[in-house]
Amino acid sequence: MPSSFRSVMFATVIALSNLGLAEAQEDAPRQVLFTNVNIFDGVNADLIENGSVLIEGNLIKTVSANPIEAPDAEVIDGEGRTLTPGFIENHAHLMLMGPSLSAMEANSTWEDFGIHATLMAKMYLLQGFTTVRDAGGANGGLRRAIDAGQIVGPRYYPSGAFLSTRGGHADFGNFTAPPGSETNFGRLNMAQEVSGVDDIYLYGRNNFRMGATQLKFMQSGGVVSAFDPWQLLAGSKEEIEAAVQVAGEYGSYVMAHSYRKEAIMNALDAGVMSIEHGFSFDCEIAEKMNEIGAYITTNLTAFDPGLLDIPAVKNQPSSLAKAISASATFANYVPNMKECPVKRGFQTDCVGTVEACNIQIAYEKHLNNEFFGPYQSMVTLTSIGGEIAALSGDFTNPYTEGKLGVIEEGAYADILLIDGNPLEDFSVVGTGDKWFGAEPRPESPETIRIIMKDGVMYKNTLN
Ligand SMILES: [Zn+2]
Numbered sequence: 001m002p003s004s005f006r007s008v009m010f011a012t013v014i015a016l017s018n019l020g021l022a023e024a025q026e027d028a029p030r031q032v033l034f035t036n037v038n039i040f041d042g043v044n045a046d047l048i049e050n051g052s053v054l055i056e057g058n059l060i061k062t063v064s065a066n067p068i069e070a071p072d073a074e075v076i077d078g079e080g081r082t083l084t085p086g087f088i089e090n091h092a093h094l095m096l097m098g099p100s101l102s103a104m105e106a107n108s109t110w111e112d113f114g115i116h117a118t119l120m121a122k123m124y125l126l127q128g129f130t131t132v133r134d135a136g137g138a139n140g141g142l143r144r145a146i147d148a149g150q151i152v153g154p155r156y157y158p159s160g161a162f163l164s165t166r167g168g169h170a171d172f173g174n175f176t177a178p179p180g181s182e183t184n185f186g187r188l189n190m191a192q193e194v195s196g197v198d199d200i201y202l203y204g205r206n207n208f209r210m211g212a213t214q215l216k217f218m219q220s221g222g223v224v225s226a227f228d229p230w231q232l233l234a235g236s237k238e239e240i241e242a243a244v245q246v247a248g249e250y251g252s253y254v255m256a257h258s259y260r261k262e263a264i265m266n267a268l269d270a271g272v273m274s275i276e277h278g279f280s281f282d283c284e285i286a287e288k289m290n291e292i293g294a295y296i297t298t299n300l301t302a303f304d305p306g307l308l309d310i311p312a313v314k315n316q317p318s319s320l321a322k323a324i325s326a327s328a329t330f331a332n333y334v335p336n337m338k339e340c341p342v343k344r345g346f347q348t349d350c351v352g353t354v355e356a357c358n359i360q361i362a363y364e365k366h367l368n369n370e371f372f373g374p375y376q377s378m379v380t381l382t383s384i385g386g387e388i389a390a391l392s393g394d395f396t397n398p399y400t401e402g403k404l405g406v407i408e409e410g411a412y413a414d415i416l417l418i419d420g421n422p423l424e425d426f427s428v429v430g431t432g433d434k435w436f437g438a439e440p441r442p443e444s445p446e447t448i449r450i451i452m453k454d455g456v457m458y459k460n461t462l463n
Pocket residue numbers: 091092093135349
C-alpha cells in the first residue's frame with residue numbers, strides 16, 4: 001500500500017477517534033512507568049535487575065537499571081517480575097479453521113473465514129503475541145480492523161494469497177477440477193494458482209494491492225495435502241525470481257515454503273529472505289543463509305511422533321508413506337541447527353479451531369524450550385521475530401514508528417509482565433507439554449500478568 005494512502009487512512013482514523021476521545025487526544029501523551037522489574041530486552045541473556053521502563057504513548061521512552069523520574073506517569077510496581085517484549089509469531093494462518101483444506105474449499109464462506117480470524121486474532125494477543133505474521137490466506141482487511149481498534153488482535157503482517165503452482169502445496173482445488181477452474185480460495189484471494197512469471201506478476205502485485213506485507217511462495221509439497229509429494233521442487237528459477245522482484249517493487253521480501261535442500265538453495269539463490277520449515281536444513285544451507293542475512297522459521301511440532309497416529313495420516317496410505325520418508329530425511333534438522341546456528345523465528349503453522357491452535361501454540365513453545373533451551377527460545381519469540389517483521393521494508397511495513405521484539409528506547413511499547421523468570425523456568429510463558437489429547441487451555445496464561453500492545457493494556461491481573 002503506498003504510504004500516502006496509508007497516511008490518509010491514518011488521518012481518518014485519528015479524526016474519527018477524536019469525535020469520541022477529544023479530551024484524551026489533546027493531553028500530553030500518557031506515560032506508564034514500570035518499576036521493580038527484571039528486564040529481558042529480547043537479545044541479552046543477562047536481565048537488567050530491578051530496572052524501570054517508562055512508556056510514553058505507544059513507544060518505550062526510557063529503559064534503566066536505576067529509578068526513572070516521571071511524576072505524571074501511572075506507576076506499575078512489577079514486584080520483581082520479568083518484563084519482556086511481546087511475543088512474535090512468524091507463521092500463522094488466522095483464516096484457516098479447517099477441518100481440512102478440501103472442506104474449506106467446498107463449504108466455507110467469507111463470513112466463516114472472517115469470524116474465525118477475528119477469534120484467532122484475540123486468542124493470539126491473549127496468549128502474549130503482540131505481533132503475528134500470517135503465512136498465507138489473509139489480505140489487508142483483518143489488519144485494518146485490528147489497527148482501527150474495531151477488534152482485538154496483534155499487529156498483523158498478512159501475505160495475501162498463497163502463490164502455488166498447479167498441484168502444489170496451496171492448490172486447494174477439487175481433484176477433478178481442470179486447470180484454470182475457479183476456486184473458492186481463488187475468489188477470496190486466499191490461494192492463487194500461478195503458472196509462469198506473468199501469473200506471479202499478476203497475483204503477486206494483486207496481493208500487495210490487497211494489503212499483503214510480503215509474499216508467500218510454495219516451493220515444496222506436504223504430507224497431509226492431496227496432490228504434492230513433500231519432495232516437490234516447484235517453481236522455476238524465473239518464477240521465484242519474479243516473486244522476489246514483485247516483492248522488491250514494494251520494498252518487501254518473499255517467504256518460501258521449502259523442504260528439500262535443492263528448494264531451499266534455489267530460494268536463497270533467488271533472494272528469498274525467509275525459509276519456512278526448511279526441514280532439510282544443514283550446515284551448507286546455514287552458511288548461505290548467514291551470508292545473505294536470511295531467516296528460517298521452524299514448526300517443531302512437525303517432529304512429534306504422535307503425528308503418525310493422527311487419522312489424516314494413519315488412515316491414508318499415501319500420507320503415511322510420505323510422513324515416514326519425511327521423518328527419516330528430517331532427522332538431523334535440530335542437531336544441524338545447533339551445530340550451525342542461523343536466525344530462527346517462531347512458527348506454529350496451525351490450521352484448525354481456536355481451541356486446537358491455542359493448544360498447538362503452547363506445545364510449540366514447549367518444544368522450543370526442549371530443543372533449544374529457554375534463552376534461545378526467548379530470543380526466537382522476540383527480537384528475531386521483530387527482525388523478520390521488519391523485512392517488509394520502510395513503506396510496506398505498517399509499523400515503522402519503532403522496533404518490534406525488543407525492550408529499548410524508541411521501540412514499540414509491546415510488553416509482557418510475567419510471574420517468575422522464563423530464562424530459568426520457561427513454562428511461565430504458557431507452555432503445554434502435550435499436543436494430541438491435551439486438555440483445553442485457558443484464554444490467557446495465568447503467569448502472564450500484563451499484556452500491553454502499542455502502549456495499550458489488554459490484560460492486567462496485578463490489581
Ligand atoms: Zn503454513
